[in-house]
Amino acid sequence: MTKTKIKDYTMALLWMATIFYLSSQSAQDSGELSSGVMRWVAALFEKLSFGSSIGFDQLHVFIRKTAHFSAYALLGILTSNALEHDIKKTRVRVAAVLLVCLAYAVSDEVHQSFVPGRGPSAYDVIIDFVGSSTGIMIRTYWSRFVKLKGAYSNEKA
Secondary structure, X not given: OOHHHHHHHHHHHHHHHHHHHHHHOOHXXXXXXXXXXXXXXXXXXXXXXXXXXXXXXHHHHHHHHHHHHHHHHHHHHHHHHHHOOOOOOHHHHHHHHHHHHHHHXXXXXXXXXXXXXXXXXXXXXXXXXXXXXXXXXXXXXXXXXXXXXXXXXXXXX
16 A cells, blocks of 8 residues: 555544534534624625625524535545555546545534434535535546646647
């Protein structure tokens, strides 16, 4: 097993552990984390003159759902990196990564049903799936861009 393969799998697993840790937080702890981010975003919006048009509840939902989307976009990228070592066909790898990310999103919501004050949400699974799909697309197209750029620069040489 190469060092790169070990690094890529380790990064994906560490990110999964981070998601698990964040999902293990009670509703109060999770809310406090969101509130800190909300204060920062609210101050930014106020400076940009968006403050009066966005309510606290809307901002809270936006931040929490954006966090879901972003966390799973990164999971899609990291899992794609890891599985690229073992699954060479792009379509098969994309399908495998989608399946892994979807299974993790579902298991994450089931896990939250055991955390005080938290509960599962099918809506969050959808957001997680869209986030991971976006991450996979970014990773796949970036990889193709790098390969094409390399082929083009080799032609010029």
